[in-house]
């Protein structure tokens with residue numbers, strides 16, 4: 001089914017402008033760097049998370065998950081903060097939801113990824129230590145837990161030049177992730193390896209749906225000055 005990607009992108013840009021969130025951007029990934037780091041919708045890195053260890057460890061922290069955002073609350077989508085504004089795990093954390101929706105609903109208190117720089121206790125999970133290569137570069141990051149039929153509708157999370165770099169990993173295979181293909185005008189599913197961390201091009205319109213229960217995903221953001229680090233971890237085979 002064809003989608004109107006231009007409309008989705010323009011609506012997002014309008015919300016960021018109206019809320020003043022766009023005035024909070026201070027640094028950007030240069031266009032040429034962004035292109036090199038995002039040759040594909042999902043670009044493989046050499047970083048892997050032990051998914052079985054992660055699932056054992058996160059079970060103890062189940063109480064830190066809360067319903068994702070204030071929109072579409074009938075969907076079984078839950079989030080917990082990995083990196084937020086002050087490093088404290090709290091309920092009604094604005095980052096446990098879409099920041100586009102937050103900026104739409106709270107135009108007097110705009111919040112963007114780079115306004116969240118402090119890791120929470122969840123970042124100390126032993127299974128997440130392969131991520132420590134990015135310590136000092138973190139911005140807004142979450143763990144999401146989805147049950148069957150949870151989804152994100154088609155959206156973007158950045159525009160180029162981008163004020164952050166997004167990384168993504170799924171701890172379970174039962175999720176379909178799709179990206180906009182300009183040539184066909186449609187969203188097309190993209191393959192991934194469970195437990196592998198990817199650089200994700202969220203300037204492309206994308207969506208996702210869970211086809212099983214207890215699907216854990218890592219949604220990670222790092223600051224623009226991490227470009228050379230990302231160059232180092234991109235898998236040369238880009239498998």
Ligand SMILES: [Fe+2]
Pocket residue numbers: 152155156157202206
């Ligand atoms: Fe997204």
